[in-house]
Every structure is written in structure tokens, then in C-alpha cells.
Amino acid sequence: MRKVTKLTCLLLTGMMAATALTGCTNKPAATSSGAETEKAADQTTAGKSTAEQITLRFMWWGGDARNEATLAVIDQYQKLHPEVKIEAEMNSDQGYIDKVSTMLANGTAPDIMQQNVDSLPDFISRGDFFVNFNDYPDLFDTSGFEKTFISQFGTFDDKLLAIPTGMSCLATVANEDAAKTCGIDLSRQITWESMLEDGKKLHEQNPEYFYMNTDTRILCEYVLRPYLRQLTGQSFIIDSEKKMSFTREQLVEVLQYIKDCYSGGVFEPAEDSATFKGQIQTNPMWMDGKFVFAYGPSSSINLLIDAVPDNTCTVVQMPLSTERVNDGFFADTPQYMTVNKNSKHVEEAVKFLDYFYNNSEAQETLKDVRSVPPTSTARNLCAEKKLLNPVVVSAVDLAAGLNGKSDKGYTTSAEVYAIQEDMIESVAYGQSTPEDAADNAIDLINDYLSGLK
Amino acid sequence: MANSKVKIKPNCGGWTKRNKIGFMYVCIWIFGFLLFQMYPFISSLIYSFTDYDIFDKPSFIGLDNYIKLFTKDKEFWNSLTVTLKYTFITVPGKVVLALIIAMILNRELKGINFMRTVYYIPSLLSGSVAVAILWKVLFMNDGFINSLLGVVHIPPVKWMGNPSMAVITICMLEIWQFGSSMVLFLSALKQVPRELYEAARIDGATKIRIFFKITLPMITSIAFFNIIMQLITALQNFTSAFVVTNGGPNKATYVLGMKLYTDAFKYFKMGYACATSWILFIIIMIMTLILFVTSKKWVYYDN
Numbered sequence: 001m002r003k004v005t006k007l008t009c010l011l012l013t014g015m016m017a018a019t020a021l022t023g024c025t026n027k028p029a030a031t032s033s034g035a036e037t038e039k040a041a042d043q044t045t046a047g048k049s050t051a052e053q054i055t056l057r058f059m060w061w062g063g064d065a066r067n068e069a070t071l072a073v074i075d076q077y078q079k080l081h082p083e084v085k086i087e088a089e090m091n092s093d094q095g096y097i098d099k100v101s102t103m104l105a106n107g108t109a110p111d112i113m114q115q116n117v118d119s120l121p122d123f124i125s126r127g128d129f130f131v132n133f134n135d136y137p138d139l140f141d142t143s144g145f146e147k148t149f150i151s152q153f154g155t156f157d158d159k160l161l162a163i164p165t166g167m168s169c170l171a172t173v174a175n176e177d178a179a180k181t182c183g184i185d186l187s188r189q190i191t192w193e194s195m196l197e198d199g200k201k202l203h204e205q206n207p208e209y210f211y212m213n214t215d216t217r218i219l220c221e222y223v224l225r226p227y228l229r230q231l232t233g234q235s236f237i238i239d240s241e242k243k244m245s246f247t248r249e250q251l252v253e254v255l256q257y258i259k260d261c262y263s264g265g266v267f268e269p270a271e272d273s274a275t276f277k278g279q280i281q282t283n284p285m286w287m288d289g290k291f292v293f294a295y296g297p298s299s300s301i302n303l304l305i306d307a308v309p310d311n312t313c314t315v316v317q318m319p320l321s322t323e324r325v326n327d328g329f330f331a332d333t334p335q336y337m338t339v340n341k342n343s344k345h346v347e348e349a350v351k352f353l354d355y356f357y358n359n360s361e362a363q364e365t366l367k368d369v370r371s372v373p374p375t376s377t378a379r380n381l382c383a384e385k386k387l388l389n390p391v392v393v394s395a396v397d398l399a400a401g402l403n404g405k406s407d408k409g410y411t412t413s414a415e416v417y418a419i420q421e422d423m424i425e426s427v428a429y430g431q432s433t434p435e436d437a438a439d440n441a442i443d444l445i446n447d448y449l450s451g452l453k
Numbered sequence: 454m455a456n457s458k459v460k461i462k463p464n465c466g467g468w469t470k471r472n473k474i475g476f477m478y479v480c481i482w483i484f485g486f487l488l489f490q491m492y493p494f495i496s497s498l499i500y501s502f503t504d505y506d507i508f509d510k511p512s513f514i515g516l517d518n519y520i521k522l523f524t525k526d527k528e529f530w531n532s533l534t535v536t537l538k539y540t541f542i543t544v545p546g547k548v549v550l551a552l553i554i555a556m557i558l559n560r561e562l563k564g565i566n567f568m569r570t571v572y573y574i575p576s577l578l579s580g581s582v583a584v585a586i587l588w589k590v591l592f593m594n595d596g597f598i599n600s601l602l603g604v605v606h607i608p609p610v611k612w613m614g615n616p617s618m619a620v621i622t623i624c625m626l627e628i629w630q631f632g633s634s635m636v637l638f639l640s641a642l643k644q645v646p647r648e649l650y651e652a653a654r655i656d657g658a659t660k661i662r663i664f665f666k667i668t669l670p671m672i673t674s675i676a677f678f679n680i681i682m683q684l685i686t687a688l689q690n691f692t693s694a695f696v697v698t699n700g701g702p703n704k705a706t707y708v709l710g711m712k713l714y715t716d717a718f719k720y721f722k723m724g725y726a727c728a729t730s731w732i733l734f735i736i737i738m739i740m741t742l743i744l745f746v747t748s749k750k751w752v753y754y755d756n
Contacts, residue, residue: 098718105507126508126721271614274702275593284595414719425703429616440527447525 052083054345056352057110059089060335061096063303066369073362077355084348094278097414104129111343112353115162115336117153118412124156131339131346133160139350141358144375152406153333163353164333166371168298169399170222172318173391177311178292182209190319192227192257199266202292211266213286213294213304215277216428219258219267220420222295222318225407227254229328230321235407237416242449248438255434259427270428281307298395299334299371305391315395318402330404331396334371372396410452419444501727507717511724518728529729531704532712533736535620539694539708540687542624548679551634556668558635559642569639576632585696588626589613592697613698616705623693623706634679641675642668673752681744688737709733 060070067090074086089110091099097119103109104123115123123129133140142150142160153164172190179186182202188194199211214222225236231253234245261267268285276283281303285291289311294304298315305313318329337356339349356362363378367387373379382388410416423441426432432440501518505511522529558569578584591597592612599609612622645668653663669676691710694700700707700715709729717726 101507101718101721122721126506269614270702271611272594274611274614277699277701418715418719422704425701429703431616431703 053085054083054348055085055087056112056343056345056349057087057089058112058352059091059100059110060114061091061093062114062369063300065302069366069369072365073356076359076361076365077352080355084352086352107342109340109342111340111345111349113338113340114165115338117333117336117408118417119414120162120336120338121156121409122413124161129338129341130161131341131343131350133163133339133350136347136350139347140354144358144377146376149331149374154336162336162338163357164374165335165337166299166333166368166374167396167400168332168334168371169396170226170318170329170332171296171298171301171315171395171398173294173296173301173304174314174316175289175292175294175308175311176314178209178289182206182292184211184292186314186316189317192319192321195319196257196260196264196266199261200264203265207265209290209292210268210285211292212261213273213280213283213291214267215273215280216270216425217277217421218280218295219424220417223258223261224254224420224424225411226318226328226404227257227321229326229404229407230324233326235405235409236411236420237409237445237449239409239411242410242452244442244445244449248442251438251441252434255423255427255437258424259434262428270425280304297334297371298392298399301391301395302389313391315391315398317398327402327404329399329402330406331399331402332406333374368392410449413448415448416445419448497727497730500724501731503724505724505727506721507723508721514724518725519732521725522728522732528704528707528712529709532707532709535704535706536688536690536708536710536733539620539624539690539706540684542621543627543687543690544680544683546624546628547631547683548634548676550628551631551679552638552672552676554631555635555638555642559639569636573632573636576630576634579630579633580692582692582696585626585693588622588693589697592622614702616703619698619702619705623690623697626693626697627687627690634683637675637679638672641672645671670753674754677744677748677752681741684740684744685737688733688740 058070058074060066062070071088074088078084078086097116100109100113100115100119101123104127109129133142140163145164149167150160150164154160154162156162174186176186182205184198184202195211202209202211228236228246228250231250232245236245237243238245262270267273268283268291273280273283280286280294280296283291286294286304287307289308293316296304301315320327320329337353339346339353343349356366357375358377360377360381363373363375363381364385364387366373366378367382368389372388372393373382379388419441423432423437426437426440427434500511502513502515503511504514504517554572558565558572575584593599594609594611594614596612598612602609610618612618649667649671650663653667658666689710690708691714694706694708694711695714698706700711710733713726713729713733716722716729
């Protein structure tokens with residue numbers, strides 16, 4: 001009896017400890033906004049195969065429309081290729097980059113990954129993680145992509161390491177009804193000066209209205225950097241020289257401009273917009289039609305438009321300074337698709353992406369869930385069948401005529417982005433003067449540049 | 454006669470059968486401790502002396518991370534200030550509130566067990582991301598809390614947009630989860646001898662005097678425990694700052710936990726983040742030691 005009791009206790013203790021240890025799983029936890037759903041549980045290997053079936057893992061982020069369309073394309077491919085099973089890993093955009101970096105570092109990255117355009121250059125500079133599509137000319141057809149576009153987006157040191165998912169741009173969405181109420185002429189080209197003057201006047205005459213719906217993070221990409229690019233003709237950081245392209249005075253000028261916009265009522269006070277950072281379409285003032293304009297990428301301006309169903313929206317050209325040396329703004333891609341170089345089924349993954357981009361049924365299913373399609377065949381098909389949102393097409397058309405160059409690279413690394421955001425916040429909250437904020441930022445950027453390998 | 458010469462040695466240790474069985478019981482825990490606590494503990498110390506971006510192999514750089522932390526990193530001092538501010542609001546707030554509620558619930562009334570359970574439940578959700586998201590929604594500009602304030606004609610507060618209020622908002626989340634401290638205080642209150650209260654009443658002591666002269670001294674040992682545990686937890690806070698305010702606005706809630714997470718996983722400076730974590734560990738150790746040393750003056754133990 002005594003021996004049985006001891007043995008029982010030992011077994012129970014072991015089971016308890018084993019249960020506690022298995023609670024410490026390396027399975028990623030749900031991100032803070034939106035749930036991460038997975039169609040299958042296996043994340044510990046990049047892909048597995050049996051004699052009969054190949055399994056690929058495909059990871060992306062997006063809203064409901066993008067998820068549905070992408071899952072539909074996966075279903076189509078699996079029906080055509082029963083030997084291939086694709087495990088979909090849908091994510092929220094929040095925390096996505098952190099997740100990808102950890103997976104790349106510990107070798108658990110999926111076979112196919114959607115990538116953020118700001119962070120991909122940083123990953124590429126830190127290791128050889130991605131397949132060069134140029135090595136698979138028979139499996140992936142690039143003829144539908146414009147050579148200039150694909151050489152600027154996706155090609156790094158002559159290697160095609162990522163495929164752009166669409167043609168996109170930064171967009172200024174205009175609520176036509178709010179513009180009419182506030183007497184804003186949407187046919188007039190916005191300049192930085194007119195934005196400040198019109199915005200101040202608008203808010204003085206209509207205190208419950210504001211000119212622009214934005215947040216401190218959006219301002220980095222939509223005001224701070226383009227303003228400087230229009231002054232200097234260069235990226236915020238010139239990657240080839242590892243130095244800043246602007247002077248202290250130029251940085252002070254743009255920070256003063258942003259401060260004036262906040263104090264003049266062009267932007268909603270930072271304290272009020274902080275709650276909706278990253279989700280400006282959920283700002284009740286936007287939903288009530290109290291903003292005339294809002295900034296957003298063309299790949300998701302539908303979120304802004306859908307939030308004001310009772311109002312008519314359009315897009316207008318981005319602000320252009322009358323004394324600019326360069327337009328600053330440019331046609332871009334919203335995301336990239338990459339194939340993990342350590343995947344056990346590189347060729348199958350590349351073949352799937354070829355279907356994803358070049359097959360007509362896939363093109364028709366995907367439509368503009370990742371902005372205007374990147375291939376001419378897809379664009380023609382979608383235009384013919386009227387599948388593209390005309391507002392999105394207008395936004396991309398407006399950007400297509402601009403001569404700005406992409407500034408992705410050191411400029412958009414997480415640390416430099418944070419420095420940009422911090423200096424904007426410090427002037428927006430009145431914590432620093434533009435001069436102090438500029439000096440502090442320049443110190444931090446110099447420190448970052450000195451640490452680059 | 455023969456029996457008087459037999460000495461029974463006590464089991465003082467050594468690899469006896471009894472000790473072997475005991476070791477078998479704990480070896481699984483020891484394995485988990487070594488793998489999930491000791492290994493990261495020692496690894497982080499080693500990495501703190503290296504330049505390590507998680508993609509390449511670490512390269513030894515000596516004390517450079519620590520020197521940079523103290524001499525060049527202004528964000529470190531901001532994060533330290535925010536962390537200390539958070540701690541010195543949360544810990545007294547939580548302990549005092551737990552004591553007050555414990556005293557109210559230290560009665561034999563109908564339904565008192567149910568009330569004790571209700572007040573305990575929030576502490577079960579400690580560190581929960583779901584609760585932090587709920588908190589964020591409650592404290593939005595047009596959230597439930599501002600609606601309640603509107604009912605009594607108080608203007609809305611920018612709980613998360615105002616840098617001064619944001620840290621209060623995340624402190625309130627932690628203070629709300631006072632249940633575990635409350636339960637400990639409850640058990641301590643029940644152990645205060647009734648005779649002391651009776652004697653004090655007979656002597657004509659007021660309730661306030663009874664509280665400060667009898668109740669409080671008798672429960673100082675549990676209060677000490679609560680303060681230590683809450684201090685350690687508060688100094689390591691991450692979830693509420695990350696989920697509710699994401700370190701903002703304007704770095705007003707950018708606690709050290711967030712800074713080292715950002716350095717490690719966003720800026721790929723794992724070595725630097727490990728150095729920050731060790732500085733945080735040393736700060737916690739110093740504060741704990743101070744409490745232990747000063748406890749001799751104010752903590753009362755029955756024995």
C-alpha cells in the first residue's frame with residue numbers, strides 16, 4: 001500500500017510538472033489587436049512532405065477582404081494541384097514584423113511570407129533569407145511586370161528577392177461633403193503652404209472641423225520625409241553614403257511646420273488623435289465627417305471610405321511645394337511576397353506564387369485587395385471586368401506621374417522610424433522646440449549610422 | 454546493557470534512499486528551472502557583453518553596452534523615470550486598497566464569501582492581453598469611463614492621449630488587480646488576537662487608534678510580503694504599457710520592460726537589451742535589499 005502510494009505520488013508529480021512545462025510552448029501568442037488564426041498547428045518546421053503530399057506554409061497580414069480572396073486563391077491552387085497542401089497563416093499587421101524577424105532568426109519562418117516594404121530591406125541586409133526569383137525563370141514568369149517597376153521594387157543588388165504585390169502610393173482621401181461645408185476647393189493643388197493656411201482658416205471658421213485626419217506615425221511618411229525630399233531631392237538617409245540628406249535647418253523647418261499645423265488646428269490635437277493611432281478610420285470625428293482630408297496608403301483607403309458611408313469620397317494629389325526640387329512622392333508597392341531560402345520546397349513555393357500573380361482566375365479573385373495589381377495582364381483583366389475600385393485607381397494614377405524615388409532602406413528601419421516619430425511627438429505635445437527636437441534626432445541618427453556594419 | 458550502547462543516528466543527509474526519492478520528486482522541477490530560468494538567466498548575462506543582432510553570431514564587446522546605457526542613452530533615463538513613477542503609484546495604491554477592502558470584507562456577513570471571490574477575480578487576469586485591450590476600450594475618449602463621468606457632469610478626460618494621464622491609466626489597471634494582496638491581508642487580519650481589541654476597547658481606544666496601534670503592527674509581516682512582491686512585479690511591467698498605450702503618448706508610458714523589448718526585437722540589439730534587463734535586475738535587487746534591511750525597524754513577527 002505504501003509503495004503504491006509513493007509510486008502514485010511520483011507519477012502525479014511528474015504529470016503536473018509535464019503539464020506546466022508544456023504550457024511554456026514556443027507557439028506565438030495572439031497579437032494585441034485582431035486574432036491570429038491559423039489553419040494548421042505545425043509551425044516548428046518550414047514545411048513537411050510525405051511521399052504523397054507537399055505542405056507549404058503561407059503567412060500574410062490583412063483585413064477580411066484580403067483574407068477571403070487569398071484563401072480562395074489557395075483553394076483554387078490546391079484543387080489544381082492535389083499533391084500540394086497550403087497552410088494559411090493569417091495575421092494582424094500589428095506585431096507582424098516582430099514575428100517575422102524572430103522566425104527568420106530562429107529558422108521557423110514559413111515557406112512563403114508577405115513582407116512589409118519598410119522592414120524588408122533591413123532583413124535583407126542582415127542575412128541571406130530569401131530566394132532569388134531570377135534563379136527560377138522557368139517557374140516564375142516576370143514578363144507581366146514592368147522592368148523599371150520590378151527593378152526598383154523587389155530587386156536588391158541585382159537579385160529579385162521579393163515580388164511586389166501591387167502598385168500603390170500614399171493617398172490623400174477627401175470627404176467631398178466636408179470639403180463643401182468648409183469651402184475647400186478640391187480642384188486646387190495642395191501645397192504645404194496652402195495646407196497650413198486653409199487648415200487654420202477652416203478650423204477658425206468651423207471649430208468642430210479639422211483639415212487633416214492623421215496621427216504622429218503617419219506624419220513621418222506623409223509629411224516629414226516628403227517635405228524633406230522635396231527640399232533635398234534625396235531620401236532621408238542616403239543609404240549608399242550612410243548619411244543624412246538634410247541640414248539641421250531643413251529639419252527644424254519641417255518640424256516647425258508640423259508644430260504650426262498642430263497649433264493652428266490643421267491637425268486634431270495629438271492628445272485626441274493618439275487613441276486612434278494606426279486606425280485613423282475609427283476616429284469618431286472622421287466617421288462623423290468632421291475631417292476634410294485623411295492620409296492613407298492606396299491599398300487600404302477603402303477602410304477610410306467605408307467608414308463614412310453617407311459621404312462621397314475622392315482622392316486628390318499629395319501636397320507639392322511650389323519650390324520643390326523633386327516631387328518627393330512616388331508610386332510604390334504595398335507589400336512584397338518572398339520565398340524562404342530554407343524552405344524544403346522552394347520550387348513548389350515559387351510555382352504557387354507564379355499562379356498567384358499570373359493566373360487569370362487568381363488575378364480575378366485577388367482584384368485589388370493588395371491595391372492595383374502589379375502585372376499588366378491583371379490590370380487589364382480587372383479593368384475589363386470593372387473589378388478595381390476607381391478611387392484606388394485614381395490614387396495610383398496620380399502617383400504614377402510623379403518623379404519621386406522610393407526611400408525604403410535605412411530610412412525606414414525600425415529605429416530610424418522611431419526617431420522620426422519621437423521628434424514629431426515631442427513637438428506635437430509641446431515637450432520640445434523644433435530646434436531641440438531636431439538636435440536630439442540628429443544625435444540619435446548619427447549614433448544609429450555609426451553602429452551600422 | 455547492550456541497548457544503551459546503540460546510538461540512533463538522525464538522518465542528516467547523504468545519498469540515502471529517502472533523499473533519492475525526494476530528489477526524484479523535485480528533479481522534474483529542477484530540469485524545468487534549469488532550462489527555462491537558469492539558462493536564459495545566464496545567457497542574458499553573457500549576451501549583455503556582446504553585440505548580438507539575433508541573425509549573426511554574437512561578438513564580445515566587453516562593457517560597451519553598459520557604458521552606452523548610462524552615458525549616451527537618454528531613453529534609458531526616461532524609461533527608468535517612467536518605471537519608477539509607475540511603481541511608486543501602483544505599489545502603495547494596490548497595497549493600501551487591498552488592506553482597505555480586506556478590512557471591509559473581514560466580517561461574518563451573509564454573502565461575504567461571494568464578495569471576497571468577486572474582488573479576487575481581477576487578480577486572476579493579471580498580465581492578460583485581453584483585459585488590457587478591454588481597459589483600452591473602456592478608457593477611450595468616448596469610452597465607458599468618460600460616459601460615466603458625463604453622467605455626473607465631469608468633462609471627459611484624455612486617459613490615453615494626455616501624457617500625464619496615460620501613466621495613471623495603466624497604474625489603475627494594475628491597482629484594480631489587488632485581489633491576491635487582499636486575500637493575504639484577510640488571512641493576516643483574522644490572525645490578530647481578539648483579546649487585544651477587547652483590551653483596547655475597554656481602555657477606551659478609538660477605532661482609528663486601534664487600527665494604527667494594534668491592527669497595522671500585527672499585520673506588518675504580510676504587508677511587507679505584499680510590498681516586496683508588488684514592487685518586483687511593478688518594476689517588470691510590460692503588458693499594460695505595450696497593449697494599452699504602446700509606450701506613448703510621447704514615451705510617457707515607455708517603461709523599461711518596453712524599452713528592452715523594443716531594443717531586442719525591433720532594433721535587433723539583443724545584447725544591449727540584455728544589458729538593460731540586467732540593470733533592471735540589479736535595481737530590483739537593490740530595492741528589495743533596502744526593504745529587507747529597513748524591515749527590522751517596522752515589521753513585527755510573533756516569534
